[in-house]
Amino acid sequence: MTPKTHTRLAWFWALTLLGCVVLAGWMITHGVRFDTRVTALLPDTHQSARVQQANAQLGSQFQDRFVLMVKSDDLPGSVKALAERLEQSPAVERLQWRPGDFDTGDPVALLGPARYRLLDEDLRKKIDAGDYQAIEQRALRQLFMPDGLDQHPIRDPYGLLDRWLAGTMALPFRTDSNLITLTHEGSRYAVLIGTLEGNPFSQSTQSTLHQAINSVTAAHPDMTLLRSGMIFHAYEGAQQARQEISTFGLGALIGLLLILWLVFRSPKTMATLMVPLLAGGLFALAATLLVFGRLHLLTIAFGTSLIGIAIDYAIHMQCARAALGQRFALRPMLPGLALGLFSSVLAFAAQALTPMPGLRQMAFFAATGLIGAWLTVVLWLPRVTLKTTPSAAAAADRLWSLFCAFKGRLTVAWALVGVVLALSIIGVRLHTNDSLQLLTTSSSPLLKDEQQVQSILGRDTGSRYLLLSAATPEQWQARAEMLEPLLKRLVKNGHLGGYELLTDHVPSSAHQDDNLERTRTLYDKTLASLYGQAGLPSSLIQKAQARLVNPPHLTLEAWLESPLGQSDRRLWLGHSDTEAGVAGVIPLKGALDDAGLAALERAARHAPYLSYEDRVARIATVLGELRRTIAGWVGGAFVVLAALLALRYRRRTWRVMAPAAGGVLITLAVLALAGTPVNLFHQLALLLVIGLGLDAGIFMAEHRARHAWLAITLSSASSLLAFGLLAFSATPVLHHIGLTSLIGLLSVWLLVPLVQPHTLDLPETPH
Amino acid sequence: MMSRITRLILICTTLALPINALAAELDLNTLTQTLSTADHVEGRFVQKRYLHDMETTLTSHGTYQFDRGEQVIWTLTDPVQETLTLDDDGMQRNGTAIKDSPAGVARLIMQLLNGDFAALESRFDIALTGSDADWQARLTPNSDAMRRYLKRITLTGGDTLSHLEMALSDGDTLSIDLTQTRP
Numbered sequence: 001m002t003p004k005t006h007t008r009l010a011w012f013w014a015l016t017l018l019g020c021v022v023l024a025g026w027m028i029t030h031g032v033r034f035d036t037r038v039t040a041l042l043p044d045t046h047q048s049a050r051v052q053q054a055n056a057q058l059g060s061q062f063q064d065r066f067v068l069m070v071k072s073d074d075l076p077g078s079v080k081a082l083a084e085r086l087e088q089s090p091a092v093e094r095l096q097w098r099p100g101d102f103d104t105g106d107p108v109a110l111l112g113p114a115r116y117r118l119l120d121e122d123l124r125k126k127i128d129a130g131d132y133q134a135i136e137q138r139a140l141r142q143l144f145m146p147d148g149l150d151q152h153p154i155r156d157p158y159g160l161l162d163r164w165l166a167g168t169m170a171l172p173f174r175t176d177s178n179l180i181t182l183t184h185e186g187s188r189y190a191v192l193i194g195t196l197e198g199n200p201f202s203q204s205t206q207s208t209l210h211q212a213i214n215s216v217t218a219a220h221p222d223m224t225l226l227r228s229g230m231i232f233h234a235y236e237g238a239q240q241a242r243q244e245i246s247t248f249g250l251g252a253l254i255g256l257l258l259i260l261w262l263v264f265r266s267p268k269t270m271a272t273l274m275v276p277l278l279a280g281g282l283f284a285l286a287a288t289l290l291v292f293g294r295l296h297l298l299t300i301a302f303g304t305s306l307i308g309i310a311i312d313y314a315i316h317m318q319c320a321r322a323a324l325g326q327r328f329a330l331r332p333m334l335p336g337l338a339l340g341l342f343s344s345v346l347a348f349a350a351q352a353l354t355p356m357p358g359l360r361q362m363a364f365f366a367a368t369g370l371i372g373a374w375l376t377v378v379l380w381l382p383r384v385t386l387k388t389t390p391s392a393a394a395a396a397d398r399l400w401s402l403f404c405a406f407k408g409r410l411t412v413a414w415a416l417v418g419v420v421l422a423l424s425i426i427g428v429r430l431h432t433n434d435s436l437q438l439l440t441t442s443s444s445p446l447l448k449d450e451q452q453v454q455s456i457l458g459r460d461t462g463s464r465y466l467l468l469s470a471a472t473p474e475q476w477q478a479r480a481e482m483l484e485p486l487l488k489r490l491v492k493n494g495h496l497g498g499y500e501l502l503t504d505h506v507p508s509s510a511h512q513d514d515n516l517e518r519t520r521t522l523y524d525k526t527l528a529s530l531y532g533q534a535g536l537p538s539s540l541i542q543k544a545q546a547r548l549v550n551p552p553h554l555t556l557e558a559w560l561e562s563p564l565g566q567s568d569r570r571l572w573l574g575h576s577d578t579e580a581g582v583a584g585v586i587p588l589k590g591a592l593d594d595a596g597l598a599a600l601e602r603a604a605r606h607a608p609y610l611s612y613e614d615r616v617a618r619i620a621t622v623l624g625e626l627r628r629t630i631a632g633w634v635g636g637a638f639v640v641l642a643a644l645l646a647l648r649y650r651r652r653t654w655r656v657m658a659p660a661a662g663g664v665l666i667t668l669a670v671l672a673l674a675g676t677p678v679n680l681f682h683q684l685a686l687l688l689v690i691g692l693g694l695d696a697g698i699f700m701a702e703h704r705a706r707h708a709w710l711a712i713t714l715s716s717a718s719s720l721l722a723f724g725l726l727a728f729s730a731t732p733v734l735h736h737i738g739l740t741s742l743i744g745l746l747s748v749w750l751l752v753p754l755v756q757p758h759t760l761d762l763p764e765t766p767h
Numbered sequence: 768m769m770s771r772i773t774r775l776i777l778i779c780t781t782l783a784l785p786i787n788a789l790a791a792e793l794d795l796n797t798l799t800q801t802l803s804t805a806d807h808v809e810g811r812f813v814q815k816r817y818l819h820d821m822e823t824t825l826t827s828h829g830t831y832q833f834d835r836g837e838q839v840i841w842t843l844t845d846p847v848q849e850t851l852t853l854d855d856d857g858m859q860r861n862g863t864a865i866k867d868s869p870a871g872v873a874r875l876i877m878q879l880l881n882g883d884f885a886a887l888e889s890r891f892d893i894a895l896t897g898s899d900a901d902w903q904a905r906l907t908p909n910s911d912a913m914r915r916y917l918k919r920i921t922l923t924g925g926d927t928l929s930h931l932e933m934a935l936s937d938g939d940t941l942s943i944d945l946t947q948t949r950p
Binding site: 100103104106108137140141143144145146147149152153154178533534535536537540 | 814816818820821823825826827843846847848849851860890910912915916941
C-alpha cells in the first residue's frame with residue numbers, strides 16, 4: 001500500500017463514518033424500533049402470532065399498570081395525599097382510587113334484555129332441583145323492598161339480573177369513605193390502580209413514579225405500602241445495575257487510565273485507544289440498523305463483549321509503535337492484525353448462520369463493530385504521531401522477565417493432561433440453568449409485596465395460561481365450557497389456584513338457551529302464585545311471560561365492548577391476520593402443581609385447538625436454546641479456525657489456539673467445581689475470552705516481540721478491569737459476565753507464556 | 768353506581784333518625800355532630816312502592832332498630848318476612864351475608880354510621896331547608912351512574928324523621944313513613 005493510497009482510504013473511512021452518524025441519527029430520530037422482547041430472538045416459526053398476541057395482551061396488565069395497597073391509621077387522609085401526588089405525576093396517565101373512577105356503564109341496558117338467559121349456578125341448581133320455594137320467597141320480598149337493579153314485577157320479578165351480577169362478578173372490595181378498600185388478615189387496605197404514561201422500563205418514568213411515592217410516604221410515616229407491577233421490579237433492577245456499573249465503572253476507568261499512563265505517558269496516545277472503540281460501535285450501529293431496521297437491546301448488551309476485543313487492535317498497534325519508535329512499519333503488523341480480526345469475526349459470523357434472528361443480529365453487530373474498529377486502527381492510528389516513550393520499552397522489558405519465568409513450562413503432554421482433566425470435570429459436574437429467576441434483581445420485600453397483592457386481589461402476571469382457538473366465537477365458547485369441569489376439578493383438588501374464564505361472564509348460546517328454558521319453567525311454576533301473594537292482578541302474568549318469548553342473547557362482542565366487560569378484553573384475541581378463526585386465553589392463577597400441569601398438558605394433547613403456555617418457562621427455553629446454539633456454532637468455528645490457522649502456523653498451531661481454548665476450558669472447569677450453573681451470560685463473556693485469547697495467541701506467534709507481550713498484558717488488564725471487576729456485582733447478569741471474564745482472562749494471560757517454546761528468546765527492545 | 772336501593776333507604780334512615788336532636792342551625796356539621804351523639808332508636812315503618820308503568824302500589828310494613836355505630840336492623844313483617852342487618856361486618860339478609868354489588872356499590876351506610884358526611888357529600892348534593900322542628904333534606908346524586916336510576920331522595924322530619932321518599936328515574940317511587948316507638 002502506497003502512502004497515497006493509505007491517505008485516500010483513511011479519508012474514505014472518515015466519510016463512511018460520517019455517513020454512519022447521519023444514517024444512525026436519522027433512523028433513531030425517525031422511530032427506529034428498539035426491541036426488548038426476549039421472544040423476538042426466537043425464529044418466527046417457534047412462536048405463533050397468537051402466542052405473541054396473548055403474551056402482549058395478558059402482560060400489559062402487569063407491565064403498564066401498577067397497584068398500590070395502602071394501610072394507614074388515617075386511611076382517607078393518606079390515600080388522598082398519595083392519590084393527589086400521583087395524579088399530578090407525569091409518569092401516571094390515569095389513577096383509579098375512588099368508586100367513581102370505575103366506569104361500569106349501564107348494566108341494565110347491557111344485560112337487561114338477555115337476563116332471562118343468564119342464570120348463575122346457584123339459581124340453575126335450585127331450578128333443576130325444583131326447589132322453588134326459596135326463590136319465590138326472595139322474589140316476593142324484593143317486590144316490596146327492591147334491593148338491586150331493575151327488580152320490577154314485569155321486567156324481572158325474580159331479580160335475575162341482580163343475581164347474575166352478584167353471582168358472577170362479586171368483588172372483594174368495599175367502598176366506604178369513598179375509597180376502594182378491602183380487609184385482609186385484620187388490616188384494612190385502600191387500593192389504588194395506576195396506568196403508566198410511559199414504558200415501565202423507561203428510566204424517567206421509573207424515577208418520577210418513585211419520587212412521587214417516596215415524597216408521600218416520607219410525609220406520612222404511619223403509611224405502609226404494598227406494591228405490585230413491573231415498574232417497581234424494573235426500577236429496583238435498573239437502580240442496582242446502574243449503581244454498580246457506576247461504582248465498578250469508575251474503579252475500572254481509574255485503574256485503566258493509571259496503567260495506560262504508566263506505559264504511554266501521553267494523553268493523546270491514550271485517547272487514540274478509545275477512538276477505534278467509538279468508530280467500531282458507530283459503524284456497527286449504523287450497519288445493524290440498515291440491515292435489520294431495528295435493534296434488540298440484548299444486541300447492545302452483547303456488544304459490550306465486543307468492546308474488549310476491539311480495544312485489542314489499538315493496544316497492539318500503539319504498543320508496537322511506542323516500543324519500536326522509528327523502526328515501526330505498518331506492513332509487518334498487518335498479518336497479525338488481520339488474523340486477529342479474521343479469527344474473531346469468524347467466531348461471531350458463525351452465529352450469523354444460525355436460524356435465530358436475534359442471534360444473527362447480535363453476531364452481525366459484533367462482527368461489523370470489530371471490522372469498524374480494525375479499519376480505524378489500521379487506517380487512522382499510524383497517521384497520528386506518537387511520542388516514543390522509554391517507559392513503554394521499560395514496561396515491555398519488565399514484563400518480559402515475568403514472561404521468561406513462565407515460558408515453556410507447559411509441554412504438549414501436560415497440556416493434554418490438563419485438557420482431559422478439565423473436560424472430565426466439565427463433563428461430570430457442569431450444570432446449566434436458564435431459569436429467569438436466576439436473573440431477578442428484585443429485593444425480597446418487593447417480591448413479598450408482589451406476592452401478597454397478587455394473592456389478595458387475584459391479580460396475575462399473565463405468564464401462565466391456556467390458549468384456546470376455534471372457528472367461530474360460538475365454538476370457542478362451547479369449547480371453553482367443555483374445559484370448565486376439568487379446571488373446576490383441579491381447583492377443587494388443590495392442584496390449581498384459580499382461573500379466569502370468559503364464559504363465566506358470557507355463556508355460549510347453547511348454554512344461554514338452556515337457561516332460558518329454566519327461566520320459563522320457573523315462571524310457569526311460580527309466577528301466578530307470586531303475583532297472588534303480592535296482590536298483583538293475574539292479568540299481568542302474560543305481560544311478564546311475553547318477555548320470555550324471544551329475548552336476545554348476550555353476545556361476546558357486546559360484552560367486550562361494554563365498560564363492564566372491559567377487564568375481560570385481555571382474554572379475547574379475536575380474529576387474526578395470519579390465522580383462521582378466533583382465539584382467546586384462559587389465564588391460570590396461583591399455584592399450579594405437577595399433577596395440575598400434567599392434567600392440563602394431557603388435555604392439550606388431546607385437543608389440537610388447546611395449548612398450555614408458560615411465558616416465563618418459554619423465555620427460559622429461549623435463553624437455553626440461545627446458549628446451546630451459540631456454544632455449538634462457536635465450537636464449530638473453533639475447529640474450522642484451527643484448521644485454517646494450521647495452514648500458516650503448522651506445528652505451532654496448538655500454541656496459537658491454546659490460550660483461547662484453555663481459557664474457556666479452565667473457566668468452565670472452575671465454574672463446574674464451584675457448582676455454579678452456567679447460563680447464557682456466562683457464555684457471552686466466554687466469547688470475550690475467546691476473542692482476546694485468539695488475538696493473544698496470534699500476536700505472540702506473529703511478532704515474537706516484547707511489545708506483543710506488553711500489548712497482551714495491557715489488553716488483558718484493561719478487559720479485566722472493565723469486566724472482571726463485575727464478578728463482585730450483586731446483579732446476577734453482571735456477576736455472571738464478570739466472574740467468567742475474571743477467570744477466563746487471567747487464564748488466557750497465564751497460558752500465553754506457558755505454551756511458548758522454552759527456547760524462545762526475543763531480542764531486547766531497542767531504547 | 769347506586770344499585771342497592773335498600774341500602775340507600777337504610778342510609779337515609781340512619782341519616783335522619785337522630786335528627787330529633789338537631790340544633791337550630793341546620794347544616795351538615797351539626798348533623799354529623801348529632802349523629803355522633805345519637806344512641807338507640809327503634810320504631811315501625813310503612814313502605815309503599817309505587818310502580819309507575821303498572822299504576823300499582825305495593826305496600827309493606829315492618830320495624831326498625833338502630834344502634835349508632837353498631838348496627839341497623841330493618842325488618843319487614845307483612846306481607847313477607849325479611850330481616851336486613853347492617854353492621855361492621857357488612858350486610859346480611861336473614862342472617863346470610865350479601866355479597867357487595869359487583870359494580871362497586873358502596874356500603875354507604877357505613878359512612879353514615881361513622882358520621883362520614885364528607886363521603887356522602889361526594890355522591891350527593893345535599894340541600895337542607897326548614898327549621899329543626901320542620902326540616903327537609905334533599906339528596907341529589909351527582910354522578911351520571913347513579914342518576915341513571917335515582918332522581919332524588921327526600922327526607923322530612925321534625926323531632927324525628929317522619930318520611931323518606933325516593934324518586935327513581937323511571938318514575939317509580941318508594942316512600943316510607945316512620946313512627947318512632949322508643950326512646
